[in-house]
Amino acid sequence: MMVVGDNNANSKRVVFVTVGTTCFDSLVRAVDTPEVKDALFKNGYTHLVIQMGRGTYIPSKSAGNDASISVDYFTFSPSIAEYLKNASLVISHAGSGSIFETLRLKKPLIVVVNEDLMDNHQSELAEELAERKHLFCARPQTLYETISTMQLDSLLPYEPGDATPVAKFIHRFVGFTK
Template identity: 60%
Template sequence: MICQDDGDSLVEVNFFTFAADLKEHLKSADLVISHAGSGSIFETLRMGKPLIVVVNEALMDNHQAELAEELAAQGYLMYAFPSTLEDVITKMNLNLLVPYEPSDASAVVTSLSSFLGFHN
């Protein structure tokens, strides 16, 4: 789909409802708009792509909202609800996003392995 912004520029928008492997789509993206599932979020952030996640308001415990709000508070992404997506896109400033650096979980893995009686 080709959209025109407020000026004379045209913006190409590619969308799909499911992809078995997102990597190729993510590599070519300038901006990713995704559902707020943790797998999609962290795969996109690890690839260094700017991200807007859309939270599913129908979830009972709404863990998506909690994760999206926390990662947005840390500056890694922007989040929206279906009713606010247009406003978030209109007002977004990608320069304010902070690059995501995955943490080293090896100390946690070592501690848990030791606690559970597993030895390397």
Template identity: 40%
Template sequence: MTQPKKTIFVTVGTTKFDELIATMLSREILEALSSKGYYEIILQIGKTSFVPDCSSRYGFVNIEYFNMTANILSYVQNADLIISHAGAGSILDALECKKNLIVVANQSLMDNHQLELAEQLYKDGYLYYCTCETLLNTIQTMNFSKLRPFVNERSKQIAKLIDQIMGFSS
């Protein structure tokens, strides 16, 4: 029996994280994800002038991107795997939608307190957490059946509070 074809949604939020987008489109990452039944990637690339190569390759029949959208949640809901920057809103959207989630830390950000949230949720067993350098190993070893389901009806308020404290929103 063949595995169902699965979709990945990659989000960098309102930031610029070209390293994650470039890493996602590398041969090693695409081959590793294809071997696990993924065949489509949708990239939300944020505030950047970087233009990703969206040619079909390494088992992926569809690779597409956009910069920003007001309807990000629909992409989250329609994906089988979310690969996200460490933004509180992006993390909590994926967890609330009960999606498999890999959070990738942007190591170029100095004093990034968002990483503390991702690290804690990783320690609590809700998601995988890595850097661009360790993403391939994370993909090769991920086992989402070992993660715990996330239950928190107050996460929207928590995300808003964290963003306010960090100065990301008013």
């Protein structure tokens, strides 16, 4: 079972959205809709923090239709580690660094695949981890549905494998060991 934060009704429950260093305006636009904000609020989230990267779309700081969710955004930060640590839910682009850092922290994660990227190998990683029930996978146009129907208690913790055999093989291959 995943760590989902304090369920106290008065607690601050933050959704952190990250696009990394890329431009992923379609994700920022999807999160910025009143429907998505309302769905987050109905799921008990109180704050939405959006890291928008190189994007040009500026999200609205207003809440959704019925929601009283607080919204803030920024372009870049020297480190997103504190944002991830303080998040109750992470919505991320499909970059492997963001995915594995979030899973290591045992945070619930929705990975949104950027379909505008050519040769999008990132979608394969996100879809495989979703199939293994470590995260939810969405597209910008399905984000509302994913948030509305997600069951956080269905997620399984990700346990990283032992990379030692792979490292030994690589060392042997390049001639570092006998």
